Amino acid sequence: MTIDTGTKYDCIVIGGGIAGLQGAIQLGRYKHRTLIIDKGVGRSTLCRSYHNVLGWPDGVSGTELRRLGRQHAEQLEVQFMEDEVVRLLRSEDGFVAETKSGGDKLATATILLATGIMDRYPNLPGLERCFGLTVYVCPDCDGYEVSGKQTIVMGAGNVGASMALTLRYWTEQLTYINHEPGISRISTDVREQLADQDITLIEQPITEVLASEAGEFHGVRLQDGQMVEGERGFIAFGGNEVQSGLAAQLGLERLENRHIVTDPRSKMTNVPGVWAAGDVGVHAEQVTIAMGEGSQAAIWIHKELLKRGSKTLHSCGTT
Structure with a gap:
């Protein structure tokens, strides 16, 4: 799907892993204009089988979940960009995301951070x-x-x-x-x-x-x-990387271990308009919990957009 860099999105989801995809699917079902920006590498791309997911008794790989999740989201007109967000700025009526490629400045009313963590481990043959x-x-x-x-x-x-x-x-x-x-x-x-x-x-x-x-x-x-x-x-091995550097740019509250603090009910951060879901938050490192938090955040993003009277809600007949 073509990315319209001149459009203001209802929500930009940063991170296309399990939490980000589930959040985007929920937002797509609300018919919000949603964009996922994902660099294509994450914890879920490394896991060749999740064994504790409802409906997958024989296991399912992270890449397969991501493939199916993207397919699902695209059916709901969620847009995708393979890139990395390197800078977040506040704007008069939302936020602007700048990508590593340097060519895009994307405006959005809300943000869902689903950037996760990466495990530290040595580069051992066969691992x-x-x-x-x-x-x-x-x-x-x-x-x-x-x-x-x-x-x-x-x-x-x-x-x-x-x-x-x-x-x-x-x-x-x-x-x-x-x-x-x-x-x-x-x-x-x-x-x-x-x-x-x-x-x-x-x-x-x-x-x-x-x-x-x-x-x-x-x-x-x-x-x-x-x-x-x-x-x-x-x-x-310890020393896992909590990928919350973007949160610091916006002044989000983080713990000493760099995990983002969110409201347990809504997953919203201390900065209005910014939510976090999955392992980047105060986490349990469970794929099923990441799914739930993605949906949970999206529900409250929807509530906030309704409250603001988002212009793009015309697509589902809401004014």
Whole structure:
């Protein structure tokens, strides 16, 4: 669909992941003029299978959800732009978004920030092809998948150790590999907890994830050449990037960890006209929650646009 840069949008959704797509679908069903600006890479593009989504008992990949979500949104006349918003400005009656390409200044009455987070992990051969299939990041989403299986936690310091201790709920066969032993140290009390839970601790960098082309995890190779066998893996390196830099430009309230603070009922931020949904907010890192927050935000964006008497509402017969 052609982007009309001379048009003022009812809402610009920044981020085309799960929360952003669900919000745009809801806005499209209200017949609001909606634009999604997405750079095409995010957490959902890495996950090859979500296992805890209603209606997908055998799992569904992030790319498939995004494909279906975009198809759904386009049927509702939601527009898409593959680009990255680098600057947000307030205008007399809304906001202006400037993109990385430099050619577009897009006016909008409201904004939905759905920029998410990105996990920190080392560039290990074989790792990414396992994400969501046999290597996971969220115990609430996928702890069940390691039930009774030999599981290797690849992580850093106390963060990785905490993940291993959490996974003890599902399996007794646990090895924690501290990939950054010289940088990320494990405290004495946490070491004692690992020992008490019979979790094997290895402190040595990983050089390779042993995996099939289909994403079957078989273990890791360590710096000294040793191979550690496993059936499932988890990563927990800490330092994940909360992608809320645009929020700072508009003066949105953020926590110390950079997550955006929103009203729990409406998902609106402290800046009128700006909402946030999904992992960029105070989050649970659940795809289903991201969906819900996207819809929740869109409902309240609609209420606000009705209150303002948005000019573009003529498309659904509302004045």
